[in-house]
Amino acid sequence: MRIILDGMGGDNAPKEIVEGAAITSKLTPHEICIVGDEEIIKRELSNHEHETKNISIVHASEVITNEDKPVQAIRTKKDSSLVKGLMLVKNGEGDMLLSAGNSGAIMTGSLLLLGRLGPIGRPALGALYPMIGKDSIGLLLDAGANTEYKSRDLLNFAAMGSVYAEKVLGIGSPAVGLVNVGTEPGKGPQAHKEAYQMLEKSKGLGINFIGNIEGRDVPSGIADVVVCDGMTGNVLLKLTEGLGFGILGLMSQYFTSSARAKIGALLLKPQLREMKKVFNYNAYGGAPILGVTHPVIKIHGASTHGAVRSGILKALPFVENDVIAAITEEIQKLSEINAED
Amino acid sequence: MRIILDGMGGDNAPKEIVEGAAITSKLTPHEICIVGDEEIIKRELSNHEHETKNISIVHASEVITNEDKPVQAIRTKKDSSLVKGLMLVKNGEGDMLLSAGNSGAIMTGSLLLLGRLGPIGRPALGALYPMIGKDSIGLLLDAGANTEYKSRDLLNFAAMGSVYAEKVLGIGSPAVGLVNVGTEPGKGPQAHKEAYQMLEKSKGLGINFIGNIEGRDVPSGIADVVVCDGMTGNVLLKLTEGLGFGILGLMSQYFTSSARAKIGALLLKPQLREMKKVFNYNAYGGAPILGVTHPVIKIHGASTHGAVRSGILKALPFVENDVIAAITEEIQKLSEINAED
Helix, strand or coil, rough: EEEEEECCCCCCCHHHHHHHHHHHHHHCCCCEEEEEHHHHHHHHHHCCCCCCCHHHEEEEEECCCCCCCCHHHHCCCEEEEHHHHHHHHCCCCCCCCECCHHHHHHHHHHHHHHHHHCCCCEEEEEEEEEEECCCEEEEECCCCCCCCCCCCHHHHHHHHHHHHHHCCCCCCCEEEEECCCCCCCCCCCCCHHCCCCHHHHHHHCEEEEEECCCCCCCCCHHCCCCEECCCHHHHHHHHEEEEEEEHHHHHHHHCCCHHHHHHHHHCHHHHHHHHHHCCCCCCCCEEEEEECCCEECCCCCCHHHHHHHHHHHHHHHHHHCHHHHHHHHHHHHHHHHCCCC | CCEEECCCCCCCCHHHHHHHHHHHCCCCCCCCEEECCCHHHHHHCCCCCHHHHEEEEECEEEECCCEEEEEEEEHCCCCEEEHHHHHHCCCCCCEEEEECCCHHHHHHHHHHCEEEEEECCCEEEEEEEECCCCCCCEEEEEECCCCCCCCHHHHHHHHHHHHHHHHHHCCCCCEEEECCCCCCCCCCCCHHHHHHHHHCCHHHCCCCCEEEEEEHHHHHHHCCCCEHHHHEEEHHHHHHHHHHHHHHHHHHHHCCCCHHHHHHHHCCCHHHHHHHHHHCHHHHEEEEEEEEEECCCCCCCCCCHHCCCCCCHHHHHHHHHHHHHCCCCCCCCHHHHCCCC
16 A cells, blocks of 8 residues: 655644654555655654655645645645645555645545545545544544535435444444434424435445434434534534633633642542543544545644554555445445435 | 513423522512412412512413424413413513423414514524633524524624623623634635625624634633524534533543542542533523514523522513613614615
């Protein structure tokens, strides 16, 4: 396998990205091809032990930054690490792309350069989500790529998410829930009502649909695959982050409010450290872009070398288990069923 | 003022509702009129000290339960405590209705029996929200009444929420944020893009619009009035509840994982109790239904007597400051401005 890594994307690029690649090169037999400014990448690499036969570099003279407008950047920065990385994957010179760069540009580039997968109208951004109710990781999609959507898109998100959860996250027969304002079938906007019916009909076809779920059920882990429209998914993810930080902030404020409290907090130090880990998304792996023709993974913009390492390692099954083929097959089955309407 | 209280709605009705009314009767000079089964209400009242001149009872033989379908219940249960309570308000025999009953029925009843306020197409359900970043309470709307919506609805939510936050929550020039997938003006669904433009134009008219806010900003308190479509608002509220419980659950699990941790938790007991209070919505007051012709407050279904008391006391300015008139005036100003388009 040849893994393409955008060496220049992300808040800590290229330093942490290259260090992550170096560490990972000693842990897998796969080739990691870093795309970016060759001179800079080489210099960074020289600072870290690595398995030379597993590392290669492809030069790219430009960088797409977070300030760049996605469509324009993809069209004009042809020699950027992201565009070059995507083209390597498209041309069969790489099996998967990972980038910590501009999310919009990664999504847009995947769409414009790689293209949609079969009949999928709207690719989705998946996001790993901590199911704190049962100490596991689930997949939430769409995490914000599509704020306009139809019932068919929600159905496709369910199918793609289900395949990814099974083949990459290793969850057998993942439970799929549709986020809605109530659990009853007739709830929510028209697109959700229709998607509910389609998902009910598709139950025998590999989607373990458990029905509508409410906001409060998301972190409980009742569903391994949390299906939502892009607005809802984006707000869910960001609120989880905001509340996590907010509550940790409250804790450090309250837990230092008296001498007695400070001693208590000291005794609880290992537990408090464990709790913080729950909200450390980096450790879980990256976020897949699903519904395009090749595997693409967005890793967190603030990724450190550890996050790069787990991003790469946890994404290997995306290629090894040929998730793209499995999604294609699943979507095909679903379109036959729902064409009967 | 004559406050109409649905004595039969809610998980703990009539017991806790009546006890709440009894306590409150000694704290305000206003009349609290409890609607419900007269015999039962009288018996419950006799168990609690109360100011007799401030309490009255209107008999209602039926009850709308949480299992009832809203539209059907409002149409057929004419002698229910909710329908009778709403009719008292409509006919000028009461100034405000509070109920802990079936939310859908309260919303539907307000809409069908009281009617929309002026040009407001879709009334909203407001919800008080704990701004943990700055230890204050804000208003979020719509909390789930409208999953189909237009830009004009979002504008109206902003106007109504702004008036309520100022006149009832006592926040001077409340900051109004529009929940979206990004902070830039061009983000999100079409209705949000348009609403952003309308809100920008309406800045001089009493709405202190601060722009788009993201999910992570909601609990920070950057906006006192959090404007969102019903799906997003509903999910935001319920996720906050779910995560609050989830994190408290994690804490009690981790904090009892060793003898040392247990001692730490014991020392932190007062702080942990304080933290739980942040997520205790009951203490903040009830949720207003905004955009109908009279003041209606939904109090939490699981309300205890304490929640009933604070629900009533905190809602008094809804009537005292004539919020309905202020909303009417604000909406009028806005329609003039936006009719210019």
